[in-house]
Amino acid sequence: MAIKVGVLGAKGRVGSAVCDGVNAADDLELVAQVDQDDDLQMLIDAGAEVVVDFTTPGSVMGNLEFCVANGINAVVGTTGFDEERLNQVREWCAADGAGNVLIAPNFAVSAVLAMAFAKQAARFFDSAEVVEYHHPHKLDAPSGTAIHTAQGIAQARREAGLGPIPDATEQTLEGARGADVDGVRVHGIRMTGMVAHEDIIFGSQGQTLTIRQDSYDRTSFVPGVLLGVREVAGHDGLTVGLDGYLGV
Amino acid sequence: MAIKVGVLGAKGRVGSAVCDGVNAADDLELVAQVDQDDDLQMLIDAGAEVVVDFTTPGSVMGNLEFCVANGINAVVGTTGFDEERLNQVREWCAADGAGNVLIAPNFAVSAVLAMAFAKQAARFFDSAEVVEYHHPHKLDAPSGTAIHTAQGIAQARREAGLGPIPDATEQTLEGARGADVDGVRVHGIRMTGMVAHEDIIFGSQGQTLTIRQDSYDRTSFVPGVLLGVREVAGHDGLTVGLDGYLGV
Amino acid sequence: MAIKVGVLGAKGRVGSAVCDGVNAADDLELVAQVDQDDDLQMLIDAGAEVVVDFTTPGSVMGNLEFCVANGINAVVGTTGFDEERLNQVREWCAADGAGNVLIAPNFAVSAVLAMAFAKQAARFFDSAEVVEYHHPHKLDAPSGTAIHTAQGIAQARREAGLGPIPDATEQTLEGARGADVDGVRVHGIRMTGMVAHEDIIFGSQGQTLTIRQDSYDRTSFVPGVLLGVREVAGHDGLTVGLDGYLGV
Amino acid sequence: MAIKVGVLGAKGRVGSAVCDGVNAADDLELVAQVDQDDDLQMLIDAGAEVVVDFTTPGSVMGNLEFCVANGINAVVGTTGFDEERLNQVREWCAADGAGNVLIAPNFAVSAVLAMAFAKQAARFFDSAEVVEYHHPHKLDAPSGTAIHTAQGIAQARREAGLGPIPDATEQTLEGARGADVDGVRVHGIRMTGMVAHEDIIFGSQGQTLTIRQDSYDRTSFVPGVLLGVREVAGHDGLTVGLDGYLGV
Numbered sequence: 004m005a006i007k008v009g010v011l012g013a014k015g016r017v018g019s020a021v022c023d024g025v026n027a028a029d030d031l032e033l034v035a036q037v038d039q040d041d042d043l044q045m046l047i048d049a050g051a052e053v054v055v056d057f058t059t060p061g062s063v064m065g066n067l068e069f070c071v072a073n074g075i076n077a078v079v080g081t082t083g084f085d086e087e088r089l090n091q092v093r094e095w096c097a098a099d100g101a102g103n104v105l106i107a108p109n110f111a112v113s114a115v116l117a118m119a120f121a122k123q124a125a126r127f128f129d130s131a132e133v134v135e136y137h138h139p140h141k142l143d144a145p146s147g148t149a150i151h152t153a154q155g156i157a158q159a160r161r162e163a164g165l166g167p168i169p170d171a172t173e174q175t176l177e178g179a180r181g182a183d184v185d186g187v188r189v190h191g192i193r194m195t196g197m198v199a200h201e202d203i204i205f206g207s208q209g210q211t212l213t214i215r216q217d218s219y220d221r222t223s224f225v226p227g228v229l230l231g232v233r234e235v236a237g238h239d240g241l242t243v244g245l246d247g248y249l250g251v
Numbered sequence: 252m253a254i255k256v257g258v259l260g261a262k263g264r265v266g267s268a269v270c271d272g273v274n275a276a277d278d279l280e281l282v283a284q285v286d287q288d289d290d291l292q293m294l295i296d297a298g299a300e301v302v303v304d305f306t307t308p309g310s311v312m313g314n315l316e317f318c319v320a321n322g323i324n325a326v327v328g329t330t331g332f333d334e335e336r337l338n339q340v341r342e343w344c345a346a347d348g349a350g351n352v353l354i355a356p357n358f359a360v361s362a363v364l365a366m367a368f369a370k371q372a373a374r375f376f377d378s379a380e381v382v383e384y385h386h387p388h389k390l391d392a393p394s395g396t397a398i399h400t401a402q403g404i405a406q407a408r409r410e411a412g413l414g415p416i417p418d419a420t421e422q423t424l425e426g427a428r429g430a431d432v433d434g435v436r437v438h439g440i441r442m443t444g445m446v447a448h449e450d451i452i453f454g455s456q457g458q459t460l461t462i463r464q465d466s467y468d469r470t471s472f473v474p475g476v477l478l479g480v481r482e483v484a485g486h487d488g489l490t491v492g493l494d495g496y497l498g499v
Numbered sequence: 500m501a502i503k504v505g506v507l508g509a510k511g512r513v514g515s516a517v518c519d520g521v522n523a524a525d526d527l528e529l530v531a532q533v534d535q536d537d538d539l540q541m542l543i544d545a546g547a548e549v550v551v552d553f554t555t556p557g558s559v560m561g562n563l564e565f566c567v568a569n570g571i572n573a574v575v576g577t578t579g580f581d582e583e584r585l586n587q588v589r590e591w592c593a594a595d596g597a598g599n600v601l602i603a604p605n606f607a608v609s610a611v612l613a614m615a616f617a618k619q620a621a622r623f624f625d626s627a628e629v630v631e632y633h634h635p636h637k638l639d640a641p642s643g644t645a646i647h648t649a650q651g652i653a654q655a656r657r658e659a660g661l662g663p664i665p666d667a668t669e670q671t672l673e674g675a676r677g678a679d680v681d682g683v684r685v686h687g688i689r690m691t692g693m694v695a696h697e698d699i700i701f702g703s704q705g706q707t708l709t710i711r712q713d714s715y716d717r718t719s720f721v722p723g724v725l726l727g728v729r730e731v732a733g734h735d736g737l738t739v740g741l742d743g744y745l746g747v
Numbered sequence: 748m749a750i751k752v753g754v755l756g757a758k759g760r761v762g763s764a765v766c767d768g769v770n771a772a773d774d775l776e777l778v779a780q781v782d783q784d785d786d787l788q789m790l791i792d793a794g795a796e797v798v799v800d801f802t803t804p805g806s807v808m809g810n811l812e813f814c815v816a817n818g819i820n821a822v823v824g825t826t827g828f829d830e831e832r833l834n835q836v837r838e839w840c841a842a843d844g845a846g847n848v849l850i851a852p853n854f855a856v857s858a859v860l861a862m863a864f865a866k867q868a869a870r871f872f873d874s875a876e877v878v879e880y881h882h883p884h885k886l887d888a889p890s891g892t893a894i895h896t897a898q899g900i901a902q903a904r905r906e907a908g909l910g911p912i913p914d915a916t917e918q919t920l921e922g923a924r925g926a927d928v929d930g931v932r933v934h935g936i937r938m939t940g941m942v943a944h945e946d947i948i949f950g951s952q953g954q955t956l957t958i959r960q961d962s963y964d965r966t967s968f969v970p971g972v973l974l975g976v977r978e979v980a981g982h983d984g985l986t987v988g989l990d991g992y993l994g995v
Contacts, residue, residue, distance in 0.1 A: 111458055112376075114458075120364075120368045120371075120372075123364070127474075127497065128360075130939040132938060139873075139874060139914050139915055142917045143917070144918070145920060168883075169883040169937070172885070172886065175926075176889060176894075176927075177922070178922040178927065179889045179934065181925065182922045183922065184920070188936070189923060190925060191925075192876050192925075192932070193912075193915075194874045194876065194948055195872070195874040195951055196874070197950060197955060204938055207360065207361070207940055208470055208471060208474050208939065208940060209467050209469070209471035209940055210471040210940045211463075211464075211465045211467075212361035212365060212465075216460055218458050219457050219458065219459075219694055220457040222456055223455075223457035225456050225457070230375070250371070380688050380690060382630065382686070387666050388665075389668070392670070392672070393671075417636075417689070418635050419689075420640045420687075421639070423639065423687075424678035424679075424680070425674070426673070426675075426678045426679065427641045428640050428674065428687055430672035431672075432672070436688070438630070438677060438686040439668075439677075440684070440686070441676070442707060443702040444702035444706045444963055445707060452688065455692055457692055458692045465940070467940055467963055468964070520952075608951065609951070610954075612867070612871065616868075619860070619995055620860050704966055705964040705966045705967030705969070706856070706960070707857065707960075707963075708856075708861060708959070709957075710959075711956070711959060715955075719953030719954040746867070747867055
């Protein structure tokens, strides 16, 4: 029996890619495509067991209140969740017969795994650096993901009692050694033709380990969303972050 | 207080690299270098708390019997352990006041982590392939490590219920798609100048994750051995494989 | 003064990407978009100085006869040119006031450069292998580009008097060492998420040189076409292959 | 008939690796190993046709004067040549029956080719960046090679009339975008375990070209020196830089 899926924000760029993904999966059935002026009741009428919400901070809380109260599980990529909002969702989820909720800032499975592996590996190496590669239209450098990765590495090193990363540099051109994020060097490359890529490099005596993540197009979040749809029924209450579903 | 370390096989190529590593570490003290005609009693006289054994299948069991019985922990890279030998070591370790033992076929931390991450990642991707790169003097292709990696991926895919890896190839030159190891394609490159390197590549919609391991010289096992020396006191009995110490 | 450009096959997938490229370039002006039922006379009426032809083997010769006779230069990506056709085009180009023609099987500048550099480098290295990576829907393995690259390397090695590439492999799983193309090993990886990528690896004592080409989407031919449009006026007669314009 | 080779500075680290390389080559014969207190006359007595000089700025000019005057060709990796010294060598080489001389700052063939290819490729791409990777004991960042590579790219772009490399970065952490070398961004990674590696990356619409150079150990200069030894007889007078021998 296929899982019955409703998509909120179905006409958006992201929502429509989710609809395509659901339609292409044998074990999922797209039963409702809801957009901004539609009545949420159509989810219940269609028998939706899971909804996917890529809408707006302004509408997502109303959507979740309705779904959770009606026992519909939700997979949410909409942004704007602070601790207050998360606590509200937790409260809704605690009611009898409530739906489960997964809220994740990043559904690219490869990126989430890369960061998780980086945290696991960090304490075993003398050196660690992060290099991210993006198209030249990107406004920030380094990327948020690269900063977050470096922070995760730095924290794992601190917890393991490691000292500073070795670096004998005496003569340098300004910027050559990258940005310093909690003691971990981060480099941003801007390159026409590229999409979004990251190298996380670890080194110790005679060896390196490199975790490379490549995003080739803007639909790379789809497999992570479908994973969430398939597994949300088995994760009670609210889960924040896809890593909780990946076992890493 | 530094941990007191004895090295068995101290004059061998591997053993002498271990001695160098111990000498370079502030928290370790090299108290005994034992070679084939030396009396093991010198380990006790020197107060060794941990021994490292890179000797031969012919001498390792005698070494372990002596060390474990005398409460000395052992970190072992010597080959030739079958189930019978492992059971014998387990029995010795079960005695009151016995030493602990770590036996590992591979002490290159980066390689052990790469394989562990590959197993964790495998079930989340449609595609997986392994490419290994070695110097052209290597006699076997693909490498044992690459075969082992592919088997681990194949097992993780089976356990997750994944089907065959997609591949529409109809026209092919013999060998172009690599060797088939339990359904995972493995490619061996032989290249003057290279040492030992491995790419483990996973792909799903719009993204790939690549775990790259590079060994640049023959001392890449040293950090893993020192990790074993530092942590063997905290792992009761016999542990097989360095991954048990890496928490992966 | 912008160069006036007409596009034949303007409504096709490739032709429309060319139109977008011309429109985005300050130094080019799109003056005519011709499709299959349109009269070629509109090229003259619009004052086209250069045409781009991505049409069909059935229509390209008629298009070229018309353009060359009317002094319009042509940049051609249409397939199906054998020696007989090329000779016919050369004859047309030899007339007084005739247009120039560039016919190229591959307009991806990075791929053409990669192959040219591979030929230049080949004679200086002991080892050479080619690894290509494509999406899993590809029907042939290895790719035509990879075979062509390996053939170019093999020829350069022969001309330099180099012997066989060193390879001590004795034990092997079938296919592990890839396909043998004139003595150069070629490996094809098929990976969901990837588009089209190639590593050309050369090795000698203590060093390797890797030429990596990545195509991230299907418009990677556009810069090469625009280069052809800008430079065709300076290359008299017929040129076959973009490398003639790249000076490599 | 093997070429008869003398090595000056034969007991130094570099010189002894050259001796090993000459001994391993079927077409070369090591006839003289000269060190600092030896008489240069032994080169003539041994019938040396080519000498290799990895000595010191203090002795190299005397060595060259002797060799060139006696019709012995020289391959020189010793540093410290300014324009005055080069002119002096040119003058010596102009005499009747004089030997030829190759003076090169870098004999790693892969590195010399990488830089030459970068210069050839630069004018065809919107974007270019350089990333170098070295062990953490290196005192300067970026490496001299990386700076030199970036300068070569910048010059090729200027000569082709290209404008600035596109980069929309507005928000940045200091250093994230690397060092600015004539408008080309250069990043230096310092990583335990690595030796010396460089990525030169070029990008245009939908594609990138990456030229990667890896040095795995300190003998990577040997093949370039032997190439010089084999070909110096065919290059009259003084040649500066190995690229002149590589045809790039």
